[in-house]
Amino acid sequence: MRVIFHNLVTLEEASSALLKFAKPLGSEEVDIAEAYGRVLSRDVVAQVDVPPFDRSTVDGYAVVAESTYGASELTPVELKVVGRVEAGGWPNVEVRQGEAVEVATGAPLPRGANAVVMVEYTQERDGVVKIFRSVAPGENVMSAGSDISAGEVALRRCTRLTAREIGVLAALGVKTVQVLRRPRVAIISTGNELAPPGAPLGVGKLYDVNSYALAASVAEAGGVPELVGIVRDDAGEYRRALEAALSSSDVVLISGGTSAGVADLTYRVLGEMGEVLFHGIMVKPGKPTLAAAVGGKIVVGLPGYPSSALMIFHTVVRPFLLKLQCLEPDPPAAVKASLAVGVEGAKGRRALYPVVLVGRGGSYRAYPLYAESGAISVLARADGYVVVPENVEFLAEGEEVEVRLFEKYRPAEFYFIGSHDPHLDAALARRNIKAVYVGSMGGLMAVKRGEADMAGVHVFDPGSGLYNTPFVEKLDIRDVAVVGLYEREQGLMVQRGNPKGVRGVEDLLRPDVVFVNRPRGTGTRALLDMLLGEAARRLGLTLEEAAAKIRGYTHEVKTHTAVAAAVAQGRADVGVGVRYAAELYGLEFIPLGWEQYDLVVKRGALEKALEIAAELLSDLPRGYRRYEWSGRVKLLR
Template sequence: MRIIFHNLVTLEQAIERLLKFAKPLGSEEVDITEAYGRVLATDIVAPVDVPPFDRSTVDGYAVIAESTYGASELTPVELELVGRVEAGEWPSVEVHMGEAVEIATGAPLPRGANAVVMVEYSQERDGKVRVFRSVAPGENVMSAGSDISAGEVVLKKCTRLTAREIGVLAALGIRRVSVIKKPRVSIISTGNELIPPGATLSFGKLYDVNSYSLAAAVREAGGIPILHGIVKDDEKEYRTALQKALLTSDVVLISGGTSAGVADLTYRVLGELGEVLFHGIMVKPGKPTLAAVVNDKVVVGLPGYPSSALMIFHIIVRPYLLQLQCLEPESAMVVRAKLAYSIEGAKGRRALYPVVLVMRDNEYRAYPLYAESGAISVLARSDGYITVPENVEFLQEGEEVEVYLFERYKPAELYFIGSHDPLLDSILAKHNVKAVYVGSMGGLMALKRGEADIAGCHIYDPETGVYNIPFVKKLGIRNVAVVGLFEREQGLILQKGNPKSVRGIEDFIRPDIVIVNRPRGTGTRALLDALLDSLAKKLNMPLEELTKKIKGYTYEVKTHTAVAAAVAQGRADVGIGVRFAAELYGLEFMPLGWEQYDLVVKRDVLDKTLDIVEEVLQNLPPGYRRYEWSNKIKFEN
């Protein structure tokens, strides 16, 4: 009997029919030494900050940056050497103005210091350190939590683990990880003409190519190939091999026996044992391809010609195997994009910048991620990297660059750019939302440029007493709505038991108090500066003079949990942050009040955003609460 092809399907239809049967295979736990190439079965939430303490990124001298101002080769600044700290030990000495502590790369920063002078710009003699170049606060320092923030969803479920992600897991102290099981794929080659490689090739015989090429393709797709060898064109032998394969695997691939020849058995046998999904595809080569479901398992009959079998595998089988593992097929490895902002070169060296890609109107915008020394999380978050040649000093905003992708770029449904919040981050991770955290003002600017769909903001305007809306108006951002999300409780984060008896902001100017601050442009920094401005007026002194009296005012960290880490480790006595961070570290929390955290949203994605907002508001933890504008539009422009 000769099979006639009827009702041929398109490639898209063939793929769609297979993907309907892409059921999850379950999970298993593996050691991170065996996790390369595996796929995460759950989100990875950071249990600790990375790094866990403020540390030096160079060999040199830990100082108070202000002590070095004015230093040059002609007019060096002389500091008193008061101690040394090596990597792996905790410093017992405190740095004051005019003092320096010798420090090794990776060693914890001693209390009081806010910068490190590179050894190349210093000279030590007779207990003194001469500094030939001034440093700025935070220079050559990697602060606690600046790479990864405790409580952050650092790797999402369905992420394929490469060297970068495994480095993240190791940095978090995670030794075993839950991964999706690999699909076991049986491979059967059919045909009386086939012999295994290595055998003597007699007249009329061909070496079995498909068993080995398909096995390699299965491995590339993350599966485990099981070779069943060559099966003759005999129905009994064919059925036996197929039934054995179904018992030992999740998917079965059969090459040959799919055309309209009299010896072809696949269509007839699969039709008797299960349901044929399609027989014949509108493509050349590969027309005789078929697929069926037998005992809830997918069986695919591929063409016998090796080139046809391999091409059809990559077009329709590979996407199915990847989806069994919660993965999608890769795209081209290089894309062209326009820079979101200018970046500098490395002065004689080739600079590599990890980037996050945002797609707008079929055009990529590349957001370079500035990584501090030793930072790992930047690579995990990025889509790829760009290069700045050795002879280029900088690349301008809007300049076109080539992005070398780490994996296939996955366009997001929504792009969130703005201020980080740990609760919101945990919800965004459940949706097809790409988040880039650049602070409230950075988010508003991205929204104005058309790169963001949503900007998270909590900027207080002291002139009007209103959050966020005045800045949307001042920047002239059009076609957006400001949606109330929640209020967060901000307050003083203090050491357990409050040993310094800090009563409020007025104690920040005490000589025995060291604070930890947030960067300019963040809502928390704006809150502190507003409170200090009120205090300065009360004390009848300029704000600049007041801030000079505050130890640690120029000591800045990137996240709320980094503030808590600095206090918990004694680097600082107090800082301002959200209650969540204080409770995470078991610290005291003295409320200052509640701040409004809003979302500034493009009108055309407002409905989708409101759904996310309602999800966030369903179970608010301590330190968060609804307010009158939660899930409501406060302003439209």
Template sequence: MRKIFHEIVSLDDAKSILWQNFNFTPIGVEEVAIGEAHGRVLAEDIIAAIDVPPFDRSTVDGYAVKAEDVFGAYEDRPVKLKVVGKIEAGDIPRVEVGYGQCVEIATGAPLPRGANAVVMVEFTKRINDELFVFKPVSPGENVMSAGSDIMIGEKIITKGKVLTPREIGVLAALGFDKVKVYAKPKVAVISTGNELVKPGRPLEPFKIYDVNSYAIASSAMEDGCEIISLTYAPDDEQKILDVVSSALEKSDVVLISGGTSAGAGDLVYRVLEKLGEVLVHGLAVKPGKPTAIAKCRGKLVVGLPGYPVSALMIYNVLVSPALRAMAGKALERRSFVKAKMAIRVSPSRGRREFLPVSLVLKDDGSISAYPLTGGSGAITTLSLADGYVEISEDVEYVDEDEEVEVRLFGEMIKPAEMTIIGSHCIGLEKLVEKLAIRGFKEVKLINVGSTGGLHAIKRGEADIAGTHLLDEVTGIYNIPFVERYGLKDVLLIEGYLREQGFILAKGNPKNIKSWEDLLREDVYFINRNKGSGTRVFVDLNLKKLAQERGLSFDDVVKMVRGYSFEAKTHSAVAAAVAQGRADVGVGIRSAASMYGLDFIPLTVEKYDFVVRKSSLKKSAVKEFIEILKSSSFKEELEKIPGFKALNPGNVLLEK
């Protein structure tokens, strides 16, 4: 029987219910060796039982002296002293420094009795047992006094501190070989679904690799937990019940992904009802509506959505604070920055939305936020995101250039060495790979289509934009659009040629040969996203077809089954055809080749680069152009099916 969501609750209400029903405090204390304490949370205040350093010691190589003996020392009037001994680090000082005397001393060695300063060896000259000093020192100079770093009885590290190499070094300096830390909460992670395959095994048709188990487990470990099991369960109620029951016996918290929405095949809710009390079933948020919170045998069980972005976002805002509290960690305080939305966004009304964004620093210091709209099933959305924007339930839209508050995933924005915004291309990815080999690893690549790339150049957000826009009037690629968009202080640099055509199932079973065939009832088409160069090419040819038939463009579009079915990349078009979700799409030959599909060439297009002149001073941009011009890149590029380079790096237009 299909289970409809219980009352959908707001995120704030869900947090209140969660914290009212559980006592999220550290679960225990254990003692570990300091060599195994990295990343653990300290469960006791550390009080120094000794001074550090425990004796006065030299901070340089030189000679221990009485400062008053060398007050008058200068380069032209050196002071002569008698060397009466030598002390190395670790030695017990058995010599005393009298007036007119000195002792050779190593860095870290204890200061001998009678000395109150150290002259650096660089300002001395020694002849046998006579030392000539050319520079005066003051009392205490080049000496670290006992207790000057840490004093006995001083509280050095407070309870609740996460132990890093710095704290562990201090513990060692104080003589600790063991330390008390909070016990790690034991967490069991379970993924459900007949479609899941464990990474490392062959991927069968229409199956997907299990992302959530590993992503959620890594998140929990980062929050101070111990993962006691990573388990998979098929869509079978009894098997899910058995797996969850077993997990409850040996864990403190159970996290389940998938099987929580109100579909006929979603079984986790029924399992949780049998094992305990379901406190929440359904959140008024996007992504993350199918979230369940239950109390089973007194333990927390959270049913997370099946899509990776949904699961990780809900984990971050709902589960992470609870686990951190159980691990003794401070609740994470994420940093915020103000940014302007790069494009207009229309969220779902009635639900709070968490929108992942990629941030771009502009020349004037302002920040633009690019929404990452890969969907809650796209794990790359989070890997590319710098943070997210929280949009409240009553907001109808966020306008372009509207200021928003971005909650960062890290502590700060890491400026990219170069930002490339525009059309997706395999050749461009090869260029970025070569940049990484040469040391430029912080290159931000945002695929928003050719038109979006030109807008980003105009707004000063991109250093480089990849574009392949065909002007339907002149038949010329890219150059007319630099003029049309009013781009200034830019260069249009020649890239390379790409063969575009129909991507078809192997053997072309539908016998598709021309644009006319897209109007057939038995043909299903997959389109490209608005703003992409391929979409412009598709629409141009459909307009020609409409003119030939004496129809309007809208009439022809209505006849193309799948016209509104959009893919963001050439690979996505090929994948849709390979999986039988479409019969034909338009893309580059290399995408068809990767999937073993048929290809009918339609045109050779120019993929070029618009570069802001102000960005030419950046080392990464200079290197990008050098690689583009290189014969090695040309050779590698032309190994990709359908790619050819003529004069890459040549300036086609300067504005």
């Protein structure tokens, strides 16, 4: 059976459909030592005053305030010391005019006293204390019940208990407290292709990401995750797992099995067991999301792709879990930013684009992270997301957008924006340097606009026969240095044994060869197009005609390792990239030549760039080598 999405709902409608079922789950009693993060199920009424007696807030002398009037450094007032009271003790003396009782911080105030003089303004000798500063009635005294009065509602129901509230409970002498029961959330991952982390990864298999990512998300929302595990695409097994999950939990999350594919079971099984509330949301990613009510409990079918599943959890499921705990979701913190690159709308659906923020001088630039829905790393690197409304077809570069933050934004110490390099990537990861890979030309423009502290570039200028420096001059990028890094060996990656017999660029035009490419604006793509242009001329073709003959020329991936992965997994026969990535994936490598990879850096980042260069050059892997400017500054303008 193929499921068709007939009636798509909006994000707001999907959320509202779940919230109608958000009824309290009952309460339980817990010790305050275990109450952090829980939510009160009833008001807490104070049974005692806090503090329970008048007490001193400082070390000093309890006095009748009127006895100190007129006291100064030049004309101190002398009072007779008639006793002492420590914290935890109880006074057995009474203070009258002309008398004082020494008290410690937190000690009860003696009868008759109405103020305390700080010890810093006193001098005691032979039972007499000199007062060098007068005090007013009530000064340095905390009266009984001035914090919380007996009979007062100290904490309201539906309050989430943090360290502050637990401190209040302890001050009231409360040992145990009634809290709402946390929702138990069963999590099922579906699909014959899934394997649990730690197991050998067979051909065509993927590790189960969603079970663990969703479990962490449930815990963050205050729920109790229950991992059911992986369920295969079998109707009987699927139904049994769902029935067991419903019997032991309050909510069930299922990832996968929600799209219109013939192997998808969620829609059919849930339709048989209960009422489908909606199937399909007008949003990208996350369109195939569905929800059903089964026996009064909510089951949500999330997309199988991890980033899609997490985005829908964040926008639709999390508010429902919070409501079950009498909590309202905080509106996401947001900042205004200008788009670094234009983005397309989703043609009648709301589009959610994860972005990286670059903060400079109080303003922000948002770099969209383009990736397939299955790319979990996107959300790990993103600072937040941009919403493109249903009726907007395109947002242009430079347009102001609202970035909804996943958590509080913390600017990085340095920003690297430019071309991806596997050897450099590890060095950036060891420092507080946020990396955004947009290709060499994108990196150069980011440096020019002041968004990047450094960029990795490897673009060849045929006119001068030089790498990188001509483009700094052509683009008139000021206040920068070019730090020579290393040369990288670029070539064609093929599977072991080279089953297609690829020998050079001309073989890419063969109809039996499938290719995987790098994006426009990258140095690797520029190298390929230069070599392809030479091959085209030998064959009597234009570059465009030659490119049209290559199967996969328009299939672009963002990193060298992504090229290697595509070849290693048989999704492509050949790709172009650095030797380092080919050897990482156990591929054969057909050299095409060496290229220079340099750092273009702002003056303020020059010291950091030279430090990184020194580290990288001290341990060059196979496929990298020094050249005459390695570790040196070859352009400063």
